[in-house]
Amino acid sequence: xxxxxxxxxxxxxxxKRTVRVRIFAxxxxxxxKRSDEERWDYDTPxxxxxxxxxxxxxxxxxxxxxxxxxxxxxxxxxxxxxV
Numbered sequence: 001x002x003x004x005x006x007x008x009x010x011x012x013x014x015x016k017r018t019v020r021v022r023i024f025a026x027x028x029x030x031x032x033k034r035s036d037e038e039r040w041d042y043d044t045p046x047x048x049x050x051x052x053x054x055x056x057x058x059x060x061x062x063x064x065x066x067x068x069x070x071x072x073x074x075x076x077x078x079x080x081x082x083v
Contacts, residue, residue: 001071005057021054023071028054028078051079 006020016035021028030050032041046054058075061067 001061001067005054005061007053007057019050019053023058023074026074028074046082048083051075051083055079 001023004020004022006018008016008018011017011034018033018035020031020033020040022031023029030042030044030046032044033039034041055075058067058072062069062072
């Protein structure tokens with residue numbers, strides 16, 4: 001995939017959380033950043049909701065011909081492993 005998939009959500013404690021995902025060379029790299037923190041978090045595992053959102057976003061990109069079928073398949077396989 002040529003660029004990262006990114007979205008922002010508001011958590012229960014009213015803090016914005018930005019999620020950035022890179023799909024490259026058969027790997028998925030997650031990055032998280034809360035608005036009250038200075039640095040990106042690369043170590044926290046993705047939640048089930050994060051996997052579901054990624055699946056929806058990759059499918060939407062695929063329908064618009066901006067993601068490859070390999071990316072869709074990789075997300076589904078990894079989602080089953082981690083959820």
